[in-house]
Amino acid sequence: MARTHLLGRDKVVYTMDPKAQPALRISPGDTVVLETRDALDNVIARADQLPVDIDFSHVLPATGPIYIEGAEPGDTLEILFQEITPAAKGLSVIIPNFGFLAAEFPNPYTKIIPLREGFGDFAPGIRIPLRPFPGVVGVAPAGEPVANIPPGDYGGNLDNKDIVVGTTLLLPVFVPGALLAIGDCHAAQGDGEVCGTAIECDATITMQINLHKAEHIPRPRLETPTAYITIAYGKTLEEATKQALLDMIDYLQTEKGLSREDAYILCSLAVDLRITQLVDVLPAVRAVLPKAIFM
Ligand code: CA
Ligand code: CA
Numbered sequence: 001m002a003r004t005h006l007l008g009r010d011k012v013v014y015t016m017d018p019k020a021q022p023a024l025r026i027s028p029g030d031t032v033v034l035e036t037r038d039a040l041d042n043v044i045a046r047a048d049q050l051p052v053d054i055d056f057s058h059v060l061p062a063t064g065p066i067y068i069e070g071a072e073p074g075d076t077l078e079i080l081f082q083e084i085t086p087a088a089k090g091l092s093v094i095i096p097n098f099g100f101l102a103a104e105f106p107n108p109y110t111k112i113i114p115l116r117e118g119f120g121d122f123a124p125g126i127r128i129p130l131r132p133f134p135g136v137v138g139v140a141p142a143g144e145p146v147a148n149i150p151p152g153d154y155g156g157n158l159d160n161k162d163i164v165v166g167t168t169l170l171l172p173v174f175v176p177g178a179l180l181a182i183g184d185c186h187a188a189q190g191d192g193e194v195c196g197t198a199i200e201c202d203a204t205i206t207m208q209i210n211l212h213k214a215e216h217i218p219r220p221r222l223e224t225p226t227a228y229i230t231i232a233y234g235k236t237l238e239e240a241t242k243q244a245l246l247d248m249i250d251y252l253q254t255e256k257g258l259s260r261e262d263a264y265i266l267c268s269l270a271v272d273l274r275i276t277q278l279v280d281v282l283p284a285v286r287a288v289l290p291k292a293i294f295m
Pocket of ligand 1: 039198
């Protein structure tokens, strides 16, 4: 019998740690309603509060970790996002020495953005349609704990704007129980996340968590109502792009039975490569395969 669990934003972690104590234990098939804090741990509430002296050991709090009974290394976790509700207010900041154009924008800056009726009020005459998603979604890696700042094969700071309601995220499992943690909700973000922040906000997220036993994937993947998506990161944008493409070729061979050559050509004809983010230590790219080409 599947159950629904609540997990508040008082239970957060700043690292993905294989030795962390679980905040919640669930069974595969259960639903979790989880509250998240904003990326800066709720330290900024007004425009006159600037992002200076940020304690980078206390950014990107992720609610959890959640222990999934029966999850073991080599399995795949499936997270279906059912509802993501942002708070009534979000914020974006420019943090000195951070962001894709850090050299051009040395000064700290805070912008408060009211969120209402599905839009972010950016300025008079400018409103941004909300597409809320969690920036950080990860499981514990094997070995040493990892800060929630870069992305990795375990997920982490993915900042992938396609992880919205209706999307299924697949994550590889590295440790018993998986130890899933989620946070850093973005009410809206452009591809690239160029200034280093999106519309950062508190949120409440409802998701169903399933487990695929003995099904291994190398890195996180997404399925949306309209696309299959591989996601990868690297020391450079080029490295990330090659990995996302190679993962898509592997996917087409394994799941669609194509030859390696046909898979490569199909990517050239129908797959879009998109910059996911440029600011999280390791840049990330995703390869988007439209479902509509399959009859
Ligand atoms: Ca963020
Ligand atoms: Ca983020």
